[in-house]
Amino acid sequence: MNQPAIRTEGVTKIFGGLTAVDNVDLFVPERSISSIIGPNGAGKTTLFNCVSGFYVPEEGEIHFFGERIQGLPTHKICSMGIARTYQNIRLFKEMTAIENVLVGHHPRMNATWFESILRNKRYLQEEQSAVDRAMELLDYVGLSELADTPAYNLPYGAQRRLEIARALASDPSLLLLDEPTAGMNPQETAEMTNLIRDLRDTKKYINLINRA
C-alpha cells in the first residue's frame, strides 16, 4: 500500500577476500517486527552496519522510505530516523542514564554553544522539554528511578533497556535492535519481547531485529 521502510537491492559487503554480505535483497514493511536470523558469522551484524551507515556496501542500494542512504555519514542517517542498539552494549559509561537519553535526543535539538552560554529563553525551553522527554522515555523502559545513576553502574538488563531509550530519544521511525536479548535470562527475555511488541503497537515503530 505504501513505501517500505527499508528496501535493499543486491547489497554486497566485502572485507578483503571475504564476502560478508552477498547480494541481499531486503524488504521491511512499516509497523512490523522483522528479524534477520542466521548462524554465527552469517553477516547479520554486517548488514545492520550497512543499514545504519557504519559500512558502505561495495554494491547495491539501500533505500529508507524511498531515499538512498548508503554513503551518508552515520549522524545524518540517525537524524533521518534510523536509530540502533548494539550487540555488545555501548553506552556512554561515565554519563548518567538520563544524560545518555539526552544525547540520543541531540539530533532533535537546535541549541548552539553560544545559546547555551547565554541561556536565552528558547534554550531553556528546549532544554526543559528535552529533559521531560528523556524522563518520559526512562519511565517507559522502567528506569526512571535510576535516572541519575552513571551508566556503568546499571545492571545488565537495565543497560540494554537504556540503549533502547537512547535510541528512541531521536524519534526514529526505524529501530534497529542488534541481538536485544543476548545474555538475558528467560524472565528478562520475556520483558524485552513485551517491550518490543509494545513499541510496534503503541509507538508505531518499525523494528528490525537481529537474532542468532
Next chain:
Amino acid sequence: MIKSLKDGLRIGLITGFIFIFLVLIGFPSVASNIIGDVLGNMESLDENLRMSAENLIIFIGIIGFIAGLSVFKKDEDISWLGSVLGGLAAGLSSGLLSGLVIYLIGTLDLSGVDFRTYLPNLGSEQIRYLLFYSTPLAASQTYLLYFTTLSLIGALVRKAVSELSIYKNKVGTAASQFSGKLGSSKFRGFLDNKFVLAALVVLVGVGLYFLPYAWGSYWNYIMGTVAIYILLGLGLNIIVGYSGQLVLGYVAFFATGAYTFALLTAPQPHAIGLNLWLAVLISIVVSVLTGLLLGLPILRLRGDYLAIVTLGFGEIVRILIRSDLLTPLTNGPKGITDVGQPIWRGQVFSDINYMHLLMLLVLAGLFVAKRLKDSRTGRAWIAIREDQTVAQATGVDTYKYKILALLLGAAFAGLSGALFASRNQFTGPEDFTLMVSVNVLCIVIVGGMGSLPGVILGAFVLKGVPELLRELADYRLLVFGALLVVMMIVRPEGLWPARRRKFKEQDIGSANLQQKTPEVEV
C-alpha cells in the same frame, strides 16, 4: 589482633621511609617554616632563629597522626584494642626507624662527616636543627616519643569517628534520619535563599577584591601565574576533558595569542600601537583561526595520532617564531620587549590591577565552561569522549563538535597568551616550550578530567606548590615529581573528579521538603 599489628607495622614502615627521604632532602625545616608562617610564631627573619623546635615537633606530629589515621581503612571494623595495637605498631616502627636514622646522622655529623658531599641540603646546621640542638640519643628518643603518641592518637581518632558513624547508622531510625535529612535540606534551603546567596557572593567578592592588596607583589606575581594557568587549564579542559581529544600542542595557541598581542602593541618591531582591548580581541581571534587551521585537517585523526601531530604543531610554532625567516616579523630569538600595558585611571596597570583583571576573567571563564558543560553541546562533547563512533551514530556531528571544542579551547589560550605577554611586558620564543603544554595537560589530569574545580585545584598544586617548595632548591622537582606520583596512586581519577549533573534529586528534594514541612510543626 595479628592483623592490626601487621597493618600498623606496614604503615609504620612506609611512613618511616617517607620521613627518612624527607629528612635526607632537608624537607623538615621547609615544612616547619611553612607551619611557622601559618601559626605566625616566627619572630625574626633570621634563618637560624626561624627554625624553632616546636614547629618541627608539630611537623613530626602531623606525620605520625596521619600514619595512625591510615592504619585502618574507612569501613574496617576494628576493636578498640585492635586500633590501639595498630596505632602503637605504626608509631613505634616509624619512630624507631626515623629515630635510628636521626641518631646515625647526628653521630656521624659529630664525628666530622660532611653530608653535603652527597646530600647538598643536609648541612651541619640542618642536622643540629633536626636534633633539636641536643644530643643524637635524646633527639631520637624525642622522635620515637612523638611518632608513637601521635600515631596512637590518630588510630584512636579513626576508631572514634567510625564508632560515631556506626552509632548514627544504628540509631538511624526513621526519626533521626528524618531530622538528619531535614538538617541538610534546611541548609540547602538556606543556600537557596536568594538574599543569603547574594550576601555570600558579595562576601567572597569583597574578599577576592582585597586579597591582592594583602599579598604583596611576589605573591601577586605567583597567583597571577596560577590564574593564567587556570585560564589555560579551562581551555584545555574543554578540548581534553570534555571532548576527549588529546591535544599536546596547546602551547601553540598560547604563543599565537601572546605574539599577536605583543606585535600589535609593542613599539618594536612594528609600532602599530593598537588599542589594547582591541588587541586582546584580535589575539583571541587569531588564536581561534590558528585552531581552525590546525583542526580542519587533523581532527579526523584519533587518539595517539592526534597527540603526535599536535605535539609537532606546538613545536613548529615555537621554531617558526624564532626562525631567521620570520625574524623581521617576530624579532626572532630576541623576543619582543615593552609589550603594551593597560591603563587604569591614568596609570599603568599595577600588579594589583592585573590580579583583579585575572580574577574577573577566571570567574568569567568558569562561568562559560560551566554553562557549556551542562548543555547540549557539553553532552555531545562528553559523548564523543566516551565513544566517538556511537556518538556519531546517535546523531552527533562529531567532526563539527571536535573542531568547536578546539576553537573554544584556543580562544581561552589566546586570551591568556595576551594577558601573559602584557603582564610580563615581554614575550619570547622560549616562553612557549613543550613544557607549557605538558604543564597545562597535567593541570587537567591531576585536577580531574572535565572537572572545573579540578582545574583550579590542579593549577594551584602544579604552579603554586613548586613556589612553596622553592627552599628545597635542587630537590624541588624531585619532591614535586614524587608528589605527583603519590597523588596519581592515591587519587587516580584526579584531585576533584568531575561530578555528573543531577536531574532528579533536585525535584525530589524540593518535593520532600514541601511534603515534610507540615510534619515538623506537628
